[in-house]
Amino acid sequence: MADSSPGGYFGRALVIDVSDGSTRVLPLPERVLREHLGGVGLGTWLLTELGPPGVDPLAPEAPIAFVFSPLVGTPLTTSAKFAVVAKSPLTGLLTDALASSHFALSGKLTGHDALVLVGRAAGPTTVAVRGGQVELSDARAEWGASSAQAEASVRARLGGGWQVASIGPAGERGVRYATLSHDGRHAGRGGLGAVLGSKNVKAVAVHATTKVAPADAPGVLAAARDLRTRSLGRATSKVRELGTMANVLAYNALSTLPTRNFSEAVFEGAAALAAEELASAHAVTRASCASCSIGCSHLYRDKGGRSVRMEYQNVSSLGSMCGVSDPEAVLAASSRCDDLGIDTISAGGTIAWAMECAERGLIDAAWLRFGSGAALLRALDEIGTGTGLGPLLSLGSRAAAEVVGGDSLTFAAQVKGLELPGYEPRTMHAMALGMAVNARGADHNRSGAYDADLSGELDRLRGGDAHVRGAVESEDRAAVMDSMILCSFLRGVFDEPFAEWAVLLSLVTGWDVDADELRTTAQRIVLAKRAYNLREGWTPEDDWLPERFLETDLTLASGRTTSLTPQRLRSMILGYYAARGLDGSGRPPSVQT
Amino acid sequence: MLESAGVVLVGGRSSRMGRSKADLDWHGSTMLRRVTGLLQRGVDGPLIVVRAPGQSLPGLPPGVEVVDDPAEGRGPLQGLAVGLAVLQGRARSAFVCATDLPLLHPAFVRRVTRDAGLADVVLPVVGGHRQPLAASYATSLAGAAARLVSEDRLKVGFLFDEATVVRLDEPQLLADPALSAVDPGLASVSGANTVEEYDALHAQPEPEVTVELSGALVAGGLDRGRHTVRASTLGSAAASVSVHLDRHVLAAVNGDQASRDPEFPLVRGDLVTLMSAGAGG
Numbered sequence: 001m002a003d004s005s006p007g008g009y010f011g012r013a014l015v016i017d018v019s020d021g022s023t024r025v026l027p028l029p030e031r032v033l034r035e036h037l038g039g040v041g042l043g044t045w046l047l048t049e050l051g052p053p054g055v056d057p058l059a060p061e062a063p064i065a066f067v068f069s070p071l072v073g074t075p076l077t078t079s080a081k082f083a084v085v086a087k088s089p090l091t092g093l094l095t096d097a098l099a100s101s102h103f104a105l106s107g108k109l110t111g112h113d114a115l116v117l118v119g120r121a122a123g124p125t126t127v128a129v130r131g132g133q134v135e136l137s138d139a140r141a142e143w144g145a146s147s148a149q150a151e152a153s154v155r156a157r158l159g160g161g162w163q164v165a166s167i168g169p170a171g172e173r174g175v176r177y178a179t180l181s182h183d184g185r186h187a188g189r190g191g192l193g194a195v196l197g198s199k200n201v202k203a204v205a206v207h208a209t210t211k212v213a214p215a216d217a218p219g220v221l222a223a224a225r226d227l228r229t230r231s232l233g234r235a236t237s238k239v240r241e242l243g244t245m246a247n248v249l250a251y252n253a254l255s256t257l258p259t260r261n262f263s264e265a266v267f268e269g270a271a272a273l274a275a276e277e278l279a280s281a282h283a284v285t286r287a288s289c290a291s292c293s294i295g296c297s298h299l300y301r302d303k304g305g306r307s308v309r310m311e312y313q314n315v316s317s318l319g320s321m322c323g324v325s326d327p328e329a330v331l332a333a334s335s336r337c338d339d340l341g342i343d344t345i346s347a348g349g350t351i352a353w354a355m356e357c358a359e360r361g362l363i364d365a366a367w368l369r370f371g372s373g374a375a376l377l378r379a380l381d382e383i384g385t386g387t388g389l390g391p392l393l394s395l396g397s398r399a400a401a402e403v404v405g406g407d408s409l410t411f412a413a414q415v416k417g418l419e420l421p422g423y424e425p426r427t428m429h430a431m432a433l434g435m436a437v438n439a440r441g442a443d444h445n446r447s448g449a450y451d452a453d454l455s456g457e458l459d460r461l462r463g464g465d466a467h468v469r470g471a472v473e474s475e476d477r478a479a480v481m482d483s484m485i486l487c488s489f490l491r492g493v494f495d496e497p498f499a500e501w502a503v504l505l506s507l508v509t510g511w512d513v514d515a516d517e518l519r520t521t522a523q524r525i526v527l528a529k530r531a532y533n534l535r536e537g538w539t540p541e542d543d544w545l546p547e548r549f550l551e552t553d554l555t556l557a558s559g560r561t562t563s564l565t566p567q568r569l570r571s572m573i574l575g576y577y578a579a580r581g582l583d584g585s586g587r588p589p590s591v592q593t
Numbered sequence: 594m595l596e597s598a599g600v601v602l603v604g605g606r607s608s609r610m611g612r613s614k615a616d617l618d619w620h621g622s623t624m625l626r627r628v629t630g631l632l633q634r635g636v637d638g639p640l641i642v643v644r645a646p647g648q649s650l651p652g653l654p655p656g657v658e659v660v661d662d663p664a665e666g667r668g669p670l671q672g673l674a675v676g677l678a679v680l681q682g683r684a685r686s687a688f689v690c691a692t693d694l695p696l697l698h699p700a701f702v703r704r705v706t707r708d709a710g711l712a713d714v715v716l717p718v719v720g721g722h723r724q725p726l727a728a729s730y731a732t733s734l735a736g737a738a739a740r741l742v743s744e745d746r747l748k749v750g751f752l753f754d755e756a757t758v759v760r761l762d763e764p765q766l767l768a769d770p771a772l773s774a775v776d777p778g779l780a781s782v783s784g785a786n787t788v789e790e791y792d793a794l795h796a797q798p799e800p801e802v803t804v805e806l807s808g809a810l811v812a813g814g815l816d817r818g819r820h821t822v823r824a825s826t827l828g829s830a831a832a833s834v835s836v837h838l839d840r841h842v843l844a845a846v847n848g849d850q851a852s853r854d855p856e857f858p859l860v861r862g863d864l865v866t867l868m869s870a871g872a873g874g
């Protein structure tokens with residue numbers, strides 16, 4: 001650790017030009033670290049500093065940052081995570097995604113708070129970072145392989161002690177929602193895999209060479225013990241016992257399970273895809289990220305004996321969204337997405353949109369129908385191979401709709417180009433707002449406003465001031481958790497989150513952080529993302545939902561209909577802008593247009 | 594603009610009951626809490642409670658707006674005028690009811706409001722009696738209602754002379770399968786005006802509802818599958834399957850409301866799904 005750096009930090013980032021392997025050290029002043037923490041906060045700062053304004057996300061000059069955090073390497077449960085931040089080829093705006101485990105630990109212990117890649121290698125390349133040393137090596141042997149295969153191959157080649165993050169074939173082909181993965185966990189949203197692929201980088205390998213100490217090691221240890229105990233309580237029992245798949249039946253019961261491209265919110269085939277059913281027909285094993293006491297991952301054995309990591313988002317996007325209730329098809333589709341290295345949410349959302357296009361005669365593909373598992377798998381194969389509809393679907397639903405034309409953009413379920421996750425906005429008005437205004441696009445990680453909708457404390461069908469408060473609070477909490485970094489599945493164990501996080505951060509860094517400061521930091525991070533987007537061409541129209549959600553009523557299981565009117569959404573958006581200190585067009589008052 | 598809102602009139606004198614009906618117990622809840630919750634379940638738009646000036650009220654569900662009658666003792670037409678005025682520009686019509694209808698079924702509300710586009714007033718007629726305090730009114734009638742009050746013409750019936758009215762008799766109401774399945778006797782309009790009427794309604798068996806457990810609640814050792822229980826509130830339905838409604842539990846009622854409020858009112862035919870709270874993923 002640099003002498004002057006606060007605990008948990010090195011005070012520097014390593015910028016690597018993959019064109020030639022040259023590097024430079026970027027000092028990270030304490031002020032920057034304290035104001036942006038790490039993870040997505042620091043990543044946003046780095047992208048703003050290092051990314052040329054208006055850069056093409058797939059151009060050599062476009063940076064992609066692997067960002068660690070002060071908590072990485074401490075015994076605090078769920079802290080072994082890293083953020084990947086870049087300009088998204090899917091949205092043209094900022095995207096950030098988290099992945100977990102040993103890559104975070106070893107990456108940070110290269111002695112850097114972030115590794116930033118720029119440039120473009122001449123051919124398929126692995127970037128290996130050991131301390132300040134960077135070596136580029138030929139990755140032709142791994143080109144075309146799945147990220148898991150590539151990870152294993154690079155580790156075997158480099159030897160012990162290396163941790164590897166890799167892209168799959170989709171990233172190589174520039175699929176705009178390609179992922180980047182490590183140890184089966186994906187930095188999933190926004191096409192980070194395509195950004196790495198555009199640099200001809202198949203994999204990034206890291207090797208620890210140093211140590212980092214928290215400011216108050218005994219204090220951190222005691223806090224870690226306490227947090228571990230609390231992490232095993234009822235607040236996490238759902239994800240521990242069934243994983244996020246527990247949401248399938250729950251969300252169906254709440255009329256919020258996206259079905260057939262969001263034309264309905266209750267799926268008749270939900271029971272067949274539910275964790276409770278799948279677990280009885282498939283052997284299930286649990287897994288966890290490094291340094292995690294919760295262990296939310298549930299792996300289901302498919303017919304071929306392969307273990308497939310299943311999440312709620314896989315089931316909603318590849319199952320109900322496509323009208324597919326055959327669990328074998330959904331397991332196979334999830335596995336296919338993993339192999340290709342594509343985001344299941346965007347893949348499922350884009351295919352569901354294409355199914356609707358085909359049924360309406362806007363796309364000539366008689367085979368592509370809601371409910372067909374075979375069609376789902378064929379569409380994924382075509383995305384992976386770039387054949388048939390693959391090139392169109394690789395663009396994501398927004399850009400594909402611009403190609404297909406007609407009214408297809410009105411039912412492309414995306415915001416800012418990012419496909420909606422498994423939450424029906426018409427039955428979750430706080431979440432509707434969260435998805436409309438979030439910097440990353442339709443997003444459930446940086447905005448967990450569904451917590452407000454499902455708090456039982458407001459009417460989720462009548463968005464208003466309370467929903468605005470819920471959406472702001474949720475964004476603020478996520479901004480801190482994703483920057484310091486703790487897993488969002490831990491959030492329910494904190495009674496006074498900002499105050500408790502401030503204590504943890506103080507123990508690690510030696511700063512005297514309090515809850516108020518962290519709230520200010522959260523607001524700063526949220527606004528920094530907005531400022532980056534503004535610079536890159538965001539317009540007020542980008543903070544909106546597709547027509548499908550605003551012009552079509554939804555029938556609930558009770559027989560009641562519900563709607564989200566444009567007026568209600570507009571009113572919530574204006575409330576959000578006011579709460580964030582923005583003007584009525586969503587800009588900071590100082591920004592002139 | 595939303596189609597239907599709700600108005601509960603609570604400012605009446607309750608002279609035949611001898612005490613405020615709003616506070617009366619209803620199986621662990623109160624009459625007012627129950628009726629506002631039931632009405633909230635039946636309409637799409639906002640819910641207004643109109644009370645006597647400064648009248649103290651028992652707890653209400655989240656999102657309910659309370660407004661005051663301008664003067665005490667002017668009868669339901671004044672409350673109706675106030676409630677409709679608050680809703681003008683926000684909803685086309687409002688189902689208006691008194692606080693003494695503990696058996697009001699959301700399916701009844703939906704059946705009545707379904708015809709709100711056909712006339713200014715949709716007036717159920719049950720047992721040969723008009724039900725002006727279980728009826729739907731266009732919010733555009735607010736001005737006419739206020740004028741009638743100012744002219745001391747305080748009967749709700751006077752409003753019918755100035756409006757288009759569609760009457761719904763029993764066969765018409767029960768032709769709706771969703772309503773006839775859950776309220777074949779149209780008990781929705783059974784009022785508790787006197788102590789005797791209240792006692793009789795209160796003595797009836799509580800509604801039969803289905804409770805199912807999902808997610809980690811099942812994995813936690815409770816019996817999965819559906820349980821048929823009798824319960825007037827969410828709290829008592831949950832208790833009947835040994836679930837305590839704390840912050841770790843959430844209930845979905847017919848895929849519609851999400852609540853963990855123990856006083857959330859249940860009615861015959863409800864499906865309550867209890868699940869672990871803590872969404873996401």
Ligand code: SF4
Pocket residue numbers: 078079100287288289292293294295296297487488489490
């Ligand atoms: S809760 Fe799940 S996602 Fe979070 S750190 Fe643990 S295993 Fe990883």
